[in-house]
Amino acid sequence: MGNQILKAPDxxxxxxxxxxxxxxxxxxxxxxxxxxxxSAGIPDDDNRLMKHHGSYLQDDRDLRNERQKQxxxxxxxxxxxxxxxxxxxTPEQWLVLDELAEKNANGTIKLTTRQSFQMHxxxxxxxxxxxxxxxxxxxxxxxxxxxxxxxVMCNPNPDQxxxxxxxxxxxxxxxxxxxxxxRAYHEIWLDEEKVAGTPEIDxxxxxxxxxxxxxxxxxxxxxxxxxIDVFSQDLGLIAIVENGKLIGFNxxxxxxxxxxxxxxxxxxxxxxxxxxxxxxxxxxxAEKTITIQxxxxxxxxxxxxxxxxxxxRLGIETVKAELENxxxxxxxxxxxxxxxxxxxxxxxxxxxGGKWHYTLFVQNGxxxxxxxxxxxxxxxEIAKVHSGDFRLxxxxxxxxxxxxxxxxxxxxxxxxxxxxxxxxxxxxxxxxSMACVALPTCGLAMAESERYLPVLMEKIEDIVNVNGxxxxxxxxxxxxxxxxxxxxxxxxxxxxxxxxxxxxMYLGAAHDGSRLNKMYRENIGEEEILKELxxxxxxxxxxxxxxxxxxxxxxxxxxxxxxxxxxNFHE
Ligand code: HEM
Ligand code: SF4
Numbered sequence: 204m205g206n207q208i209l210k211a212p213d214x215x216x217x218x219x220x221x222x223x224x225x226x227x228x229x230x231x232x233x234x235x236x237x238x239x240x241x242s243a244g245i246p247d248d249d250n251r252l253m254k255h256h257g258s259y260l261q262d263d264r265d266l267r268n269e270r271q272k273q274x275x276x277x278x279x280x281x282x283x284x285x286x287x288x289x290x291x292x293t294p295e296q297w298l299v300l301d302e303l304a305e306k307n308a309n310g311t312i313k314l315t316t317r318q319s320f321q322m323h324x325x326x327x328x329x330x331x332x333x334x335x336x337x338x339x340x341x342x343x344x345x346x347x348x349x350x351x352x353x354x355v356m357c358n359p360n361p362d363q364x365x366x367x368x369x370x371x372x373x374x375x376x377x378x379x380x381x382x383x384x385x386r387a388y389h390e391i392w393l394d395e396e397k398v399a400g401t402p403e404i405d406x407x408x409x410x411x412x413x414x415x416x417x418x419x420x421x422x423x424x425x426x427x428x429x430x431i432d433v434f435s436q437d438l439g440l441i442a443i444v445e446n447g448k449l450i451g452f453n454x455x456x457x458x459x460x461x462x463x464x465x466x467x468x469x470x471x472x473x474x475x476x477x478x479x480x481x482x483x484x485x486x487x488x489a490e491k492t493i494t495i496q497x498x499x500x501x502x503x504x505x506x507x508x509x510x511x512x513x514x515x516r517l518g519i520e521t522v523k524a525e526l527e528n529x530x531x532x533x534x535x536x537x538x539x540x541x542x543x544x545x546x547x548x549x550x551x552x553x554x555x556g557g558k559w560h561y562t563l564f565v566q567n568g569x570x571x572x573x574x575x576x577x578x579x580x581x582x583x584e585i586a587k588v589h590s591g592d593f594r595l596x597x598x599x600x601x602x603x604x605x606x607x608x609x610x611x612x613x614x615x616x617x618x619x620x621x622x623x624x625x626x627x628x629x630x631x632x633x634x635x636s637m638a639c640v641a642l643p644t645c646g647l648a649m650a651e652s653e654r655y656l657p658v659l660m661e662k663i664e665d666i667v668n669v670n671g672x673x674x675x676x677x678x679x680x681x682x683x684x685x686x687x688x689x690x691x692x693x694x695x696x697x698x699x700x701x702x703x704x705x706x707x708m709y710l711g712a713a714h715d716g717s718r719l720n721k722m723y724r725e726n727i728g729e730e731e732i733l734k735e736l737x738x739x740x741x742x743x744x745x746x747x748x749x750x751x752x753x754x755x756x757x758x759x760x761x762x763x764x765x766x767x768x769x770x771n772f773h774e
Pocket of ligand 2: 639641642647648652682684685686
């Protein structure tokens with residue numbers, strides 16, 4: 204460390220810091236305002252706290268203008284996010300969520316890019332019941348959003364079952380260990396009485412009363428699949444397997460996707476590998492990493508508060524030294540590893556234990572019944588007979604996992620009956636696509652995403668087909684704003700919403716998720732998007748080298764410059 208004195212940036216604390224400080228460990232006045240019958244919404248301060256309980260107040264933006272004209276308050280409703288470490292749930296839990304979505308939400312479930320479930324359109328009056336049912340099913344919404352460690356992601360890797368099972372246990376352990384300790388959640392939602400003699404204030408031994416400056420994300424990848432986008436995480440762990448045994452994790456720090464349009468002080472960044480540690484040390488490592496962010500993160504300017512900015516401000520070597528100092532031991536040198544891709548592999552595979560796993564394409568993670576395609580009902584019927592598990596992938600898809608040979612036939616029949624094919628009729632491009640929710644629920648959306656990408660995709664598929672690229676996997680992602688919830692900066696082709704019908708277009712991320720993309724065109728509409736893609740995809744069809752991925756091709760042809768680090772993303 205030498206004589207360098209580490210410090211957090213100066214400046215008055217942001218609003219959210221004040222709200223957290225005044226909240227008495229996330230209680231605020233949530234209990235009271237949720238009972239207030241006058242409004243279907245809650246005050247802004249409580250909404251900020253609400254995030255730590257796994258929910259946001261939203262309004263239906265399709266109805267906003269009409270309701271304003273009628274002098275009505277916005278059509279308030281809540282989004283609720285359910286954590287499941289590594290995205291693994293039982294069929295019974297699936298049925299609970301399915302039924303709650305029907306009863307208390309808008310009848311659909313969104314499988315998110317961080318292996319969580321989201322429900323939309325829950326009215327204030329139904330929130331408590333919904334959370335209680337979720338709790339009874341042994342799932343939780345606590346810390347699904349907010350300035351804490353989020354759901355720990357983990358590669359579902361069905362064809363390496365033993366390693367996966369071990370890695371999953373670490374993900375689960377980390378996820379639980381890093382939960383906030385406040386009793387606020389239990390008191391507000393689960394009617395837990397204050398036990399006589401318990402102290403008036405709760406304690407947060409790791410987080411402290413102010414929690415973290417921003418959210419914190421951890422994910423564990425098992426090479427050769429980087430499906431969880433390990434470099435997008437604040438703390439990314441890469442499982443190292445030798446002779447069929449998990450020997451530990453390479454440790455990568457300081458990744459993150461969000462940025463603001465037009466503000467170069469904000470940028471997506473990839474996590475950088477700083478060393479290796481054995482499995483037994485990983486919990487301590489995560490805890491100490493989090494405390495560095497707790498102590499030195501920016502609590503004044505929220506858009507510069509993620510760990511990536513702390514790491515870049517202090518320097519990666521300084522952060523590594525501080526981490527080793529707090530741990531009292533040094534990281535070993537990173538071990539060699541190799542990633543092939545950051546997408547999913549569809550269809551049936553047999554795992555080592557003789558169990559079968561089926562990866563199902565779910566467009567943009569939306570589980571719903573569509574007119575010709577009864578996805579939600581089909582999965583409901585499968586959950587009723589399934590005795591294995593369901594695993595959410597980080598690409599918004601679903602694995603029907605641990606199916607015995609006997610059950611496989613029945614599940615195949617149900618998939619047939621409900622038309623839940625593996626998406627073979629889709630192009631590889633569509634199967635490599637993701638879109639965040641955006642309109643109508645997300646209050647931050649500047650443009651459509653989930654509702655629009657499938658429409659745009661039809662037209663891009665025409666281009667792909669004409670050029671004989673039907674089976675070429677190219678990652679393509681869209682978000683309604685630059686916050687980056689569908690990890691657009693790590694897609695070979697990305698569209699980031701700028702205004703209604705207008706997007707910034709990015710190209711050139713690596714197919715294995717190890718390089719960010721670069722802006723190619725700013726603020727363009729559909730016509731220009733299709734024109735650009737026609738030219739570039741036809742060149743790709745004709746001029747690419749054997750095995751060359753699209754993201755590498757656009758760089759080798761000088762169509763965009765390579766982004767070698769988040770700090771040169773805007774150059
Ligand atoms: C300032 C930064 C961000 C803010 C304020 C923000 C806010 C939101 C909001 C309001 C939603 C709910 C949308 C809805 O369901 O209607 C959402 C969804 C989500 N966000 Fe973010 N977000 C930010 C950045 C990110 C980043 C960088 C990631 C991860 C790379 C992320 C991951 C997610 C995920 C997984 C969802 C679920 C939606 C999906 O899978 O489509 N968020 N975010
Ligand atoms: S990227 Fe923006 S529009 Fe999309 S869900 Fe996240 S915050 Fe909303």
